[in-house]
Amino acid sequence: MKTALITGANKSIGLETARQLLQLGYYVYLGSRDLQKGQQAVAQLQSEGLSTVEPLQLDVTDSASIAAARQTLGQKTQALDVLINNAGxxxxxxxxASSTDVSLIKQVFETNVFGVIAVTQAFIDLLQASPEPRIVNVTSGLGSLTLHNDPSWKYYAVKGAAYQPSKAALNAYTIMLAYELRDTPFKVNAVDPGYTATDFNHHSGPGSVSDxxxxxxxAAVLGPDGPTSQFFSDDNASETGISPW
Structure with a gap:
């Protein structure tokens, strides 16, 4: 049975991602900053008959929490097949851009960028033990520098000094990691889940959590011939489903 770890998975897109992977037969470690909320999410999934899931306390901004999660997971499995960096x-x-407090920008980067890097580095050895490791960095179409400089883009006016640059930085890290792992079985990709109705945006998005x-x-279940180092976005891309960086 393949294994997957999802950060920030106790609600919204992370929880639904866990549900869909469970339905595909994966064993899912449901990462949650608040262990109680993670336990509640697991109980919800188990009530639906999805039993191969357990919570894992994991705060991506806390090095001690990451280290403890790595130790715990290492006691449960010798290999990790999928890492989904979903927390954001x-x-x-x-x-x-002219007035957002630098402390806020640092806070956003701490979760959206540095947290992803820290978690990836902590679990990379378990991923390397998998015959077909997959890393999915959940990004946003708002992280595309090319589109942000295109006045014809539908989200051209949606600018911000913290969130958008953090996702652009995450995209850049994805490229660097994919390049480093290019001659291995790894597939490393960034995925924009789309403008989705969640607590994240006060349910303003038109998309469904399921989609x-x-x-x-x-991207998590790509086969050996699947792409790597890509930025997938159905909302903001061409017919290929690949968005410009």
Missing amino acids: ILGGMVQP AAARVVK
């Missing part, structure tokens, strides 16, 4: 924060809806999670899962 918005940092508020208005982030003018958003399906985009993430698609």
